[in-house]
Amino acid sequence: MKTIAIDGPAAAGKGTLSRRIAEEFSFHHLDTGLTYRATAKALLDRGLPLDDEAVAADVARNLDLGGLDRAVLSAHAIGEAASKIAVMPSVRRALVEAQRSFAAREPGTVLDGRDIGTVVCPDALVKLYVTASPEVRAKRRYDEILAGGGVADYETILDDIVRRDERDMGRADSPLKPADDAHLLDTSEMSIEAAFSAAKSFIDTAL
Ligand code: C5P
Secondary structure, eight states, rough: OOOEEEEESTTSSSHHHHHHHHHHTOOOOEETTHHHHHHHHHHHHHHHHSSHHHHHHHHHOOOOOGGHHHHHHHHHHHHHHHHHHOOOHHHHHHHHHHHHHHOOSSSSSSEEEIIIIIIITTSSSSEEEOOOOOOHHHHHHHHHHHHTOOOOOOOHHHHHHHHHHHHHHHSSSSSSSSOOTTTEGGGGOOOHHHHHHHHHHHHHHHO
């Protein structure tokens, strides 16, 4: 299986890096955060509770991976709801199954998320753990919102990132952490270009 596993906290640059790698190697790309977000959005849209594991797992089992679009899933409330249902083992089981079948696609795949190298694809060809300090991540998100013409408050974004990290790293099922055999890429003081060339050389060596 030619899978590149890319994990790390929110706003570390995983998305941009994953898309660049997928394009470079002509691999299929799945942003697994979108599977949690789409499940959360389906619950919110139907007025279903976010704290009923059986209901959430049922929605997760019926998710269509084909229709995922970050533009309609980017709302803050959806991200918050996603990280709440992401603690539920039966939701994770359903989504991990769908993610694994995606990972098997030819000629190869890039999956990014929180538990790809540790749980979803422990046999991935190359594992990367992409991180950056909470302050750098908050600043990037802040600049992104401003560049898009939006209004943002840096402190609120930073608080949010810290709380999301705590929830993702502290949960009992599949917490966010680097796999033992992951390459660490700290992008706090590294451009996306530099991170991409480092990643590309790990992959070229493994292929
Ligand atoms: O990366 P993104 O912000 O879109 O992910 C939304 C939420 O989904 C995360 O905060 C995390 O709790 C959850 N998630 C996860 N496992 C993944 C991907 C995302 O638990 N592989």
